[in-house]
Amino acid sequence: MKRIAIFASGSGSNAQKIIEHFSDDGDIEISLILTNNEKAYVLERATDAGVPSYVFDRELLYNSSKVHDILIEIGIDFIVLAGFLWLVPLDILRSWPNRIVNIHPALLPKFGGKGMYGDKVHKAVIEAGEKNTGISIHYVNEKYDEGEIIFQKSFEISKDDTPETVAERIHVLEHKHFPLVIEKLVKDLQ
Ligand code: GRF
Numbered sequence: 123m124k125r126i127a128i129f130a131s132g133s134g135s136n137a138q139k140i141i142e143h144f145s146d147d148g149d150i151e152i153s154l155i156l157t158n159n160e161k162a163y164v165l166e167r168a169t170d171a172g173v174p175s176y177v178f179d180r181e182l183l184y185n186s187s188k189v190h191d192i193l194i195e196i197g198i199d200f201i202v203l204a205g206f207l208w209l210v211p212l213d214i215l216r217s218w219p220n221r222i223v224n225i226h227p228a229l230l231p232k233f234g235g236k237g238m239y240g241d242k243v244h245k246a247v248i249e250a251g252e253k254n255t256g257i258s259i260h261y262v263n264e265k266y267d268e269g270e271i272i273f274q275k276s277f278e279i280s281k282d283d284t285p286e287t288v289a290e291r292i293h294v295l296e297h298k299h300f301p302l303v304i305e306k307l308v309k310d311l312q
């Protein structure tokens with residue numbers, strides 16, 4: 123069995139789609155949901171799906187090895203960031219090299235970096251007059267949104283699109299592709 127941990131800070135609609143995707147998979151399991159936000163709706167989704175969850179704060183993540191050690195104890199093989207807003211600490215990056223991925227709601231390398239999340243991304247894309255936007259799935263390193271890009275899917279922005287409609291269209295793409303990309307990466311693990 124390959125075990126996946128998902129980090130999320132907010133709603134967790136992607137986390138839910140990933141949980142659903144692997145619910146009948148005999149080889150891959152979502153073993154833990156982790157969040158820095160005790161009010162995050164992803165916690166309810168985890169409870170409803172029967173997936174254990176863990177809440178941490180800055181101190182636990184950056185000044186202790188607690189989060190790292192929990193992931194080791196559970197035997198996590200692969201880590202997914204799905205709407206997780208903090209950087210991953212070095213101890214975790216070192217223990218899961220090329221085994222941590224993030225999804226970003228724009229076509230990286232543009233419109234990424236610190237502070238580029240949620241509707242801010244879509245507003246920036248529209249204000250820049252971009253013709254297309256889309257999703258990027260990439261490996262995670264010590265910087266925001268800079269790891270190697272694994273997968274992108276784009277669509278054309280129409281003149282009627284707003285940050286809200288772009289966010290909806292992005293979510294449709296994310297929900298469709300993210301579970302499948304994760305499945306392929308995890309199946310290919312040695
Ligand atoms: C997604 O759009 C993802 O690209 C970004 O944060 C959003 C999370 O949405 N990193 P949800 O919490 O999965 O609904």
